[in-house]
Amino acid sequence: MAVNVVADKAKGEKSGEPGKDGEGKASQGGFSLERSAKLFERAKERIPGGVNSPVRACKSVGANPIFIASADGAYMFDEDEHQYIDYVGSWGPMILGHRHPSVLTAIEDAITRGTSYGAPSRLEVEMAETICQLVPSVEMVRMVNSGTEACMSAIRLARAFTKRELVIKFDGCYHGHADSFLVKAGSGLATLGLSEATSSPGVPTQFTGLTLSLPYNDVDALRQAFAQKSNEIACVIIEPVVGNSGVIVPTAEFLKCLTGLCKESGALLIFDEVMTGFRLALGGAQERFSVKPDLTCFGKVIGGGLPVGAYGGRKEIMCMVAPEGPVYQAGTLSGNPLAMAAGLAQLRYLRSGKVYETLGRITDELAEGLTALLKEKNVKGQVVHVPGMLSVFFTDKPVNNFDDALKCDTAFFGKVWRNLIEEGVYWPPSQFEAAFLSIMHSKADIKATIEAFAKAIDKAQAA
Ligand SMILES: Cc1ncc(COP(=O)(O)O)c(C=O)c1O
Numbered sequence: 188m189a190v191n192v193v194a195d196k197a198k199g200e201k202s203g204e205p206g207k208d209g210e211g212k213a214s215q216g217g218f219s220l221e222r223s224a225k226l227f228e229r230a231k232e233r234i235p236g237g238v239n240s241p242v243r244a245c246k247s248v249g250a251n252p253i254f255i256a257s258a259d260g261a262y263m264f265d266e267d268e269h270q271y272i273d274y275v276g277s278w279g280p281m282i283l284g285h286r287h288p289s290v291l292t293a294i295e296d297a298i299t300r301g302t303s304y305g306a307p308s309r310l311e312v313e314m315a316e317t318i319c320q321l322v323p324s325v326e327m328v329r330m331v332n333s334g335t336e337a338c339m340s341a342i343r344l345a346r347a348f349t350k351r352e353l354v355i356k357f358d359g360c361y362h363g364h365a366d367s368f369l370v371k372a373g374s375g376l377a378t379l380g381l382s383e384a385t386s387s388p389g390v391p392t393q394f395t396g397l398t399l400s401l402p403y404n405d406v407d408a409l410r411q412a413f414a415q416k417s418n419e420i421a422c423v424i425i426e427p428v429v430g431n432s433g434v435i436v437p438t439a440e441f442l443k444c445l446t447g448l449c450k451e452s453g454a455l456l457i458f459d460e461v462m463t464g465f466r467l468a469l470g471g472a473q474e475r476f477s478v479k480p481d482l483t484c485f486g487k488v489i490g491g492g493l494p495v496g497a498y499g500g501r502k503e504i505m506c507m508v509a510p511e512g513p514v515y516q517a518g519t520l521s522g523n524p525l526a527m528a529a530g531l532a533q534l535r536y537l538r539s540g541k542v543y544e545t546l547g548r549i550t551d552e553l554a555e556g557l558t559a560l561l562k563e564k565n566v567k568g569q570v571v572h573v574p575g576m577l578s579v580f581f582t583d584k585p586v587n588n589f590d591d592a593l594k595c596d597t598a599f600f601g602k603v604w605r606n607l608i609e610e611g612v613y614w615p616p617s618q619f620e621a622a623f624l625s626i627m628h629s630k631a632d633i634k635a636t637i638e639a640f641a642k643a644i645d646k647a648q649a650a
């Protein structure tokens with residue numbers, strides 16, 4: 188099977204040649220991942236499970252990890268020199284595609300001035316000002332190094348501000364791997380079959396006992412929780428569009444009820460915009476849905492692909508963070524100059540161009556093509572999308588919450604995923620993850636992706 192469906196469009200050096208025999212390349216009728224397999228064997232000796240984050244292991248789709256050698260634009264190139272249209276996009280940050288010139292130039296420029304100071308720099312101020320301008324609910328912001336850190340710090344702050352302890356989250360939403368969040372925590376854990384109440388050994392029940400997880404989009408459950416615990420709830424943290432059960436969109440009624448209940452009870456509303464921030468719109472999901480949360484968590488997007496996170500919100504709340512206030516939170520590499528330079532370059536580009544129009548249009552095109560394809564092939568499936576994020580759920584029922592997502596035919600998803608790889612499409616390796624698009628995905632890429640899905644589904648149905 189030829190893998191390089193877009194080989195003619197390759198901008199990188201490493202496009203493989205379909206159908207040619209050669210060391211590590213796709214050979215006639217074969218698809219070799221020999222070099223990846225060898226690296227995986229070595230990795231397993233020294234890295235738990237051979238990967239540094241579980242979903243990359245590709246276990247749930249019955250595959251071994253594919254080791255990536257490089258990426259460019261909308262494409263990734265593996266160690267065996269196959270080229271893929273990339274729909275993982277580093278799990279969200281690559282809105283401009285890989286190696287975008289404005290991001291690369293900013294990093295190259297910053298690196299000439301050093302890689303880390305452990306003291307404040309101008310770029311941190313510019314980053315904070317930029318975030319506050321783009322997301323009006325954020326009046327003050329603290330940089331951290333990951334989405335996990337951002338969410339963990341935001342709930343500490345919410346607890347301190349409200350002097351309450353209970354945190355409400357929603358089933359299938361992932362807010363990083365801090366202890367309090369590992370309750371029905373979606374994607375990575377669901378992929379490993381760990382979707383029970385407390386998702387990981389090692390997390391004390393005393394911690395998760397202070398986290399209440401409710402079904403997403405369930406107004407009655409939300410009302411009931413507030414009726415029973417109103418005075419104990421410090422905050423509600425939510426993915427304003429879920430990415431970590433696959434893509435799930437909130438109903439207007441649910442968002443309205445949520446904001447109303449938080450306001451009435453004095454609980455803080457925290458939007459976890461680690462995936463949706465600067466992706467759904469310049470001002471994130473909160474701009475799209477016209478909601479003003481008290482606190483917002485950001486992640487990878489504001490690092491342009493470098494490790495970054497941030498949390499911010501109302502000044503009155505943020506003033507409680509040390510050293511201005513008593514809530515302790517710190518980080519040696521927080522506000523790292525390379526990450527700030529890359530992130531600022533990305534945010535400035537997002538601000539300047541027609542990014543959101545493009546992202547919306549290509550996601551619509553992919554969604555329409557895949558919806559028509561599922562119908563044509565008589566596959567039970569749902570395509571759910573928002574600008575730049577999309578999921579294909581293999582179920583005949585609409586997916587409005589995590590339980591709906593768990594009903595999907597994951598075995599069929601696994602077959603389709605493995606076939607897609609052979610067709611040159613790197614789709615997220617889990618039914619419970621979102622695919623991410625970038626402005627570098629061209630019309631031809633979208634067409635090639637739909638054709639690849641057609642072949643992948645045919646083969647999966649025949650198997
Ligand atoms: C919505 C959401 N919040 C938090 C996180 C955690 O971010 P990180 O992996 O940077 O710790 C993720 C990670 O994917 C996420 O999707």
